[in-house]
Amino acid sequence: xxxxxxxxxxxxxxxxxxxxxxxxxxxxxxxxxxxxxxxxxxxxxxxxxxxxxxxxxxxxxxxxxxxxxxxxxxxxxxxxxxxxxxxxxxxxxxxxxxxxxxxxxxxxxxxxxxxxxxxxxxxxxxxxxxxxxxxxxxxxxxxxxxxxxxxxxxxxxxxxxxxxxxxxxxxxxxxxxxxxxxxxxxxxxxxxxxxxxxxxxxxxxxxxxxxxxxxxxxxxxxxxxxxxxxxxxxxxxxxxxxxxxxxxxxxxxxxxxxxxxxxxxxxxxxxxxxxxxxxxxxxxxxxxxxxxxxxxxxxxxxxxxxx
Numbered sequence: 001x002x003x004x005x006x007x008x009x010x011x012x013x014x015x016x017x018x019x020x021x022x023x024x025x026x027x028x029x030x031x032x033x034x035x036x037x038x039x040x041x042x043x044x045x046x047x048x049x050x051x052x053x054x055x056x057x058x059x060x061x062x063x064x065x066x067x068x069x070x071x072x073x074x075x076x077x078x079x080x081x082x083x084x085x086x087x088x089x090x091x092x093x094x095x096x097x098x099x100x101x102x103x104x105x106x107x108x109x110x111x112x113x114x115x116x117x118x119x120x121x122x123x124x125x126x127x128x129x130x131x132x133x134x135x136x137x138x139x140x141x142x143x144x145x146x147x148x149x150x151x152x153x154x155x156x157x158x159x160x161x162x163x164x165x166x167x168x169x170x171x172x173x174x175x176x177x178x179x180x181x182x183x184x185x186x187x188x189x190x191x192x193x194x195x196x197x198x199x200x201x202x203x204x205x206x207x208x209x210x211x212x213x214x215x216x217x218x219x220x221x222x223x224x225x226x227x228x229x230x231x232x233x234x235x236x237x238x239x240x241x242x243x244x245x246x247x248x249x250x251x252x253x254x255x256x257x258x259x260x261x262x263x264x265x266x267x268x269x270x271x272x273x274x275x276x277x278x279x280x281x282x283x284x285x286x287x288x289x290x291x292x293x294x295x296x297x298x299x300x301x302x303x304x305x306x307x
Contacts, residue, residue: 014150014188018158027049043296044294052079054298055146057158058147059083059144065154100128119131147178148181149234156184160189171292173293174196175278184236198281200250257273257276278294
């Protein structure tokens with residue numbers, strides 16, 4: 001969030017510092033040890049985080065660990081904005097959140113309830129982000145990026161630390177990838193465990209960056225794009241992943257929706273599509289390891305059960 005840290009690459013030490021910093025405000029979400037089709041599985045129930053998604057962790061760490069400010073501006077497809085707005089409210093900071101016109105109502109309603117200033121711009125996250133950055137510069141107010149910020153990445157990495165401590169037998173951690181903040185952070189906090197970054201076939205920011213050797217613009221077309229719709233991987237996450245590689249995996253929209261349904265049928269967990277992506281990859285046999293842990297990263301979606 002500050003010029004000094006804009007291009008810094010976070011480390012495992014930064015993740016440990018973030019864990020101590022955000023502990024008074026963020027929930028230590030539980031893990032569930034279970035099995036599906038006779039195969040052992042652990043779920044990190046991060047959808048039980050305050051705000052219903054993991055983004056609160058990074059927002060808290062950025063606001064608490066960065067330069068002191070009484071205002072912050074951000075852009076979001078929904079979950080990051082809710083995390084920033086909630087963190088700002090907890091810390092006495094005024095938040096302005098730019099969101100696309102297409103933000104789901106399940107995310108827009110709780111966002112408005114935080115008391116933050118909400119501004120709708122464009123059809124996609126990139127348009128909202130452009131408008132938010134322009135205002136940040138014109139008013140000299142810090143802009144908090146959803147994933148391309150070392151403090152945000154370190155905050156998300158606290159999930160990996162908690163899994164390592166609370167489910168030490170797990171040898172693999174699988175997470176969904178959008179802009180890369182979560183997968184990069186978890187890789188730093190996983191204490192040597194293999195990390196799988198699962199992406200929808202229609203939103204391949206990490207795959208594209210790894211193939212090109214740098215972040216590149218790509219298509220955004222998936223049932224999970226409201227949460228995983230970053231057109232390109234963040235520069236900070238890319239630098240982390242270049243030094244600390246992860247295992248990539250792709251899933252189709254059909255596989256995502258099947259996984260979303262199965263999470264409800266098996267565990268009564270009602271998630272947004274993005275949170276089912278790691279489960280989809282595991283069901284398809286694309287997550288290695290004897291005892292994998294899947295991060296259920298968010299539940300901010302309208303959910304109607306049809307009997």
